[in-house]
Amino acid sequence: MVVNKENDIKTLSKREVIDIYMGRYLTFPNGANAQPLDLPAQSSLKNDFYLKLVNQDERKINAYWARLLFSGRAKPPEAVESVDDALKKIKISEFSIAYIPESELTDAVKVVYRLNEN
Amino acid sequence: MVYRCIRIFTVILGCFSTWTQADEFAVEFSGFASLAVSYSDDPDIDFRSNYLNDEKAGWSIDRDSILGGQVNISLAQEWDSVVQVVLQDREIKDFSNYLELAFVRYRPNRNWSVRGGRINSDMYLLSEYPSVGYAYLWARPPHEHYAFASTVSHYDGFDVEYSSDVNEGYLRVKLAAAQTEPKLGALNQDFSIKFNNILTLSTTYVKDAWTFRASTSKADIREFKSDQFSSLINALNAIPPSLWSQAADYAQGFDAKNKNINYSALGLAYDNFDWLFQAEIGTVNSDWLISPSNYTGYVSLGYRIGELTYFASLSVAKNKNAKPQVAPPELPSYLPEEIRLATLQLVEGTDIASKRAIVDQYSFNIGAKWYFSNNLVIKAQIDHFVLQPIGGGLWDMAAQTDVASKHQINLFSLSGSVVF
Numbered sequence: 001m002v003v004n005k006e007n008d009i010k011t012l013s014k015r016e017v018i019d020i021y022m023g024r025y026l027t028f029p030n031g032a033n034a035q036p037l038d039l040p041a042q043s044s045l046k047n048d049f050y051l052k053l054v055n056q057d058e059r060k061i062n063a064y065w066a067r068l069l070f071s072g073r074a075k076p077p078e079a080v081e082s083v084d085d086a087l088k089k090i091k092i093s094e095f096s097i098a099y100i101p102e103s104e105l106t107d108a109v110k111v112v113y114r115l116n117e118n
Numbered sequence: 119m120v121y122r123c124i125r126i127f128t129v130i131l132g133c134f135s136t137w138t139q140a141d142e143f144a145v146e147f148s149g150f151a152s153l154a155v156s157y158s159d160d161p162d163i164d165f166r167s168n169y170l171n172d173e174k175a176g177w178s179i180d181r182d183s184i185l186g187g188q189v190n191i192s193l194a195q196e197w198d199s200v201v202q203v204v205l206q207d208r209e210i211k212d213f214s215n216y217l218e219l220a221f222v223r224y225r226p227n228r229n230w231s232v233r234g235g236r237i238n239s240d241m242y243l244l245s246e247y248p249s250v251g252y253a254y255l256w257a258r259p260p261h262e263h264y265a266f267a268s269t270v271s272h273y274d275g276f277d278v279e280y281s282s283d284v285n286e287g288y289l290r291v292k293l294a295a296a297q298t299e300p301k302l303g304a305l306n307q308d309f310s311i312k313f314n315n316i317l318t319l320s321t322t323y324v325k326d327a328w329t330f331r332a333s334t335s336k337a338d339i340r341e342f343k344s345d346q347f348s349s350l351i352n353a354l355n356a357i358p359p360s361l362w363s364q365a366a367d368y369a370q371g372f373d374a375k376n377k378n379i380n381y382s383a384l385g386l387a388y389d390n391f392d393w394l395f396q397a398e399i400g401t402v403n404s405d406w407l408i409s410p411s412n413y414t415g416y417v418s419l420g421y422r423i424g425e426l427t428y429f430a431s432l433s434v435a436k437n438k439n440a441k442p443q444v445a446p447p448e449l450p451s452y453l454p455e456e457i458r459l460a461t462l463q464l465v466e467g468t469d470i471a472s473k474r475a476i477v478d479q480y481s482f483n484i485g486a487k488w489y490f491s492n493n494l495v496i497k498a499q500i501d502h503f504v505l506q507p508i509g510g511g512l513w514d515m516a517a518q519t520d521v522a523s524k525h526q527i528n529l530f531s532l533s534g535s536v537v538f
Contacts, residue, residue, distance in 0.1 A: 015283065024281065024288050027228045033195060041492050055327075055391055059489045066253040066537050070150055071238060071246030072200040072219050075190055 001113040002087075002105070004094045008032065012113040018054060020097060022064070023074035028097075036077035037086045037098040045083070049099045052115045144192040152251040154182035154533035163505070163527055164514040167258045168248075168268030169302055172209045173514035180207040182258050182533060184249050188219070196225050199235075204249045209303035218249070218272050234276040240292060240320050241333045243385040243398055245271050251535030255394060255429050255487055257499040258531070260416040262435035262479060263398055265512045270337070270381070273298035273316055287325030294318040299341070309344035311374070313337040331385040339406060342374035347408070350471060353464050361461060362447040368468050371407040379404040394420035394427070403438075408475050410511075411438035420487075427487045434480040441476055441508045444469035473521055478509025485531075494536050501529040 001017055003009060009028050012020075019025045020034045028034045039046040047058045056064070065076040080086045086098040090109050097112070105111065157177050158165045164173035167182055174181055186204040193199060202219035221235035238246045244259045245267050251257070258264075275296025282289050299312040320333035354369035383400035399415035418431035446465045449458050485499030505513065505525040515521060 015286070019283070019288070025228050026225065029228075031228055057391070058492070060389070060391075062492060062537075063253050066150065066250055067247050069148060069190075070186065070188060070202065070250045070253065070537075071240075072188075072202065072221070073246075075146065 001097060001099055001111070001115070002090055002109040003097050003112050004090050004092075005108070005110050006094050007110065007112075009112055014053070014113065017113050021050075021053060021077065023068045023076070026074065033095045034097055035093065035095040037089060037096055038077040038079050039083065039086065039099070040079065040081060045099070045101060049115070142192060142194050146190045146192075147187070148190070148538065149185070149187045150250045150252055150535070150537045151186065152182060152184045152249075152533050152535040153179075154251075154257065154531060155179050156181050156257070156529060156531040156533075158527060158529045160525065160527045162516040162519045163510065163525055164516075165527070165529060166209075166265075166512070166514065167261065168265045169512075170208055170210075170215055170268050170300060172207045172303075182251075182531065183207070184251065186218070186249055193222075198223050198225075206249065210301040210308055212301045214299070215301055229280055229282055231279045231281075232276065233279075236272055236274050237277055237294065237296065238272045239267075239270055239294065239318055239335070240322070240331070241270070241318060241335055241381060242267050242383055242400070243329070243331055243387055243396065250537070251497070251533060252493075252495055252537045255396075255418065255420050255427065256431065256483070256485065257497050257533050260398075260418070260431060260433040261481060261501070261503075261512065262433040262477075263400060263414045263416050266381075266400070266402060266412070266414060266435075269300045269302070269311070270298060270313060270316065270335070273313070275316065277318075284323070285325075287323055290322045290324075292318075292320050294320075307344060307346045309342065309347070311339060311343075312341035313379075314340040327388050327390040329385075329387040329389070332383070334380070334382040336378060336380045339374045339377040339379060339409075342408070347372055347471070350464075350467060354468065357461065357464065361449065361453075362465065364444075364447070365464075365468075368407070368444070368472065371405075372471065374406060374408075377404065377406040379406065379409060392422045394418075394422075394429070401438075407442075407472055410475055410477075412436065412477055413438060425489045427489075428485075429487070430482070430484045432480070432482055435477045435512070437476050437478050437509070441478075442469075442472040444472060470521075473508045474515075475511045476508050477511035478506040479512065480504055490534075493538060494534060496534050497531070499531045501531070503527045503529065 016029055021036050050056050050061045068074045083100050083104050090096045158175050161175050164175045166173040184206045188202040191199040199222045200219050203216055204218050208215045221233045221237050223233045225231045240246050247253050248259050273296035277292055277294035279292040296316045297314045299310050301310045316337040318335035322331045351369045351372050354365045357365040380403040385398040388395040397417045402412045404411050412435055414435045416433035420427050420429035481501050481503040483499055483501040488496045490496050507522050507524055
């Protein structure tokens with residue numbers, strides 16, 4: 001999980017990542033706005049991310065977000081076109097957070113959580 | 119009330135559009151729809167999915183078909199608004215019956231939020247999104263439990279919500295104060311009920327694959343506009359006690375004055391990768407003859423194999439109090455024939471009216487949900503309903519139907535639900 005280098009958050013726990021990506025809270029734990037980014041639909045990266053995070057695949061996540069969106073609770077993460085696109089948005093937005101594969105990590109962003117951590 | 123809320127809402131929106139900076143103001147549109155064809159096999163007993171919708175027997179394409187549109191408006195960092203309109207087969211074609219949401223929300227911090235306007239209730243597990251077929255397993259929310267909920271699924275007022283992480287789970291507590299005036303129809307008559315002083319307290323706890331909800335709500339029934347029942351009440355009040363001593367009691371029982379209604383519910387859902395379990399129980403307490411007290415509940419189990427999820431459910435709604443039996447009075451022999459006949463007709467009308475609202479039924483269903491694509495799910499479902507004698511209050515029965523007999527009805531449904 002990566003954020004902008006200017007973001008005050010240093011690390012996140014798995015529970016805090018779930019809170020943001022499942023629409024429970026609209027902010028980081030310090031109260032700053034959080035704008036989660038989602039990789040393209042039907043990509044293995046997106047599917048794997050949600051399987052590891054909450055043991056749900058993309059189908060279940062879509063139904064989950066239909067419930068939250070149309071009950072008026074929250075809007076789903078903003079969809080981006082690619083990992084590159086996610087990294088570009090992270091660089092220009094202090095509020096964005098994204099999941100990317102470790103192989104595409106650059107020095108331009110800050111790692112706050114690794115999915116293989118507990 | 120709803121129009122006053124909309125006016126206030128429009129003024130607030132107008133203010134925010136000038137107060138907020140351009141990058142904070144955003145408008146997003148989204149929607150959902152279900153196209154459903156269904157067949158109910160008893161031509162004399164019409165099915166309706168909830169109290170607000172039209173009733174039909176036989177084939178129907180609009181019984182469960184729905185089109186919903188939503189606009190999310192970001193006003194500022196802590197302020198936003200949601201408006202949702204849902205087109206469906208409402209018995210009364212009044213705009214208020216189609217407006218599901220129109221609220222402004224303020225989130226002062228991470229844990230608190232306050233909403234005002236037309237808000238949805240979270241009394242039951244599905245009551246915030248009963249129209250979004252894409253989001254749940256069945257062709258429609260379980261009939262016995264959710265047909266009651268439709269009249270108070272949204273209301274006009276405000277709510278305050280607190281959420282927090284508790285013991286590795288997520289806790290949400292909400293208190294709402296509101297009123298609502300749903301417009302209904304039955305037996306070819308329009309009527310409306312005004313629920314005042316609605317207070318709803320609900321709490322939801324989510325941990326891993328489990329969701330638990332408990333809620334309770336009370337409402338005062340203030341106005342009941344029905345020409346049919348007004349005539350009945352007036353006629354009952356006009357009968358001298360010496361002719362029929364119980365007439366005044368029935369008039370008082372049908373009259374909405376000083377009546378109130380209480381709902382309470384518990385819900386439990388388990389949703390891991392392949393297994394889905396969901397159960398709810400509810401109780402309705404009311405001293406109003408037109409909305410008698412009930413127990414409701416359902417249990418549903420689903421199992422996913424690949425793109426298909428198979429499910430089966432059992433649902434029950436049962437009257438709490440004894441079924442009424444209006445005993446004809448012993449009329450004096452000197453009574454003129456026309457008065458005697460009119461009195462006996464009134465007794466019969468009172469008997470029918472007091473029995474028609476009683477709900478005593480159960481149903482089984484089996485079905486499958488096919489995840490066809492990212493935005494489309496297709497569902498097939500068979501329901502078998504058993505209406506106990508004097509228990510068909512959720513259905514519209516033809517005049518020749520014997521309400522005192524047991525009835526069995528099958529309902530076949532095929533639907534496609536999308537989000538966009």
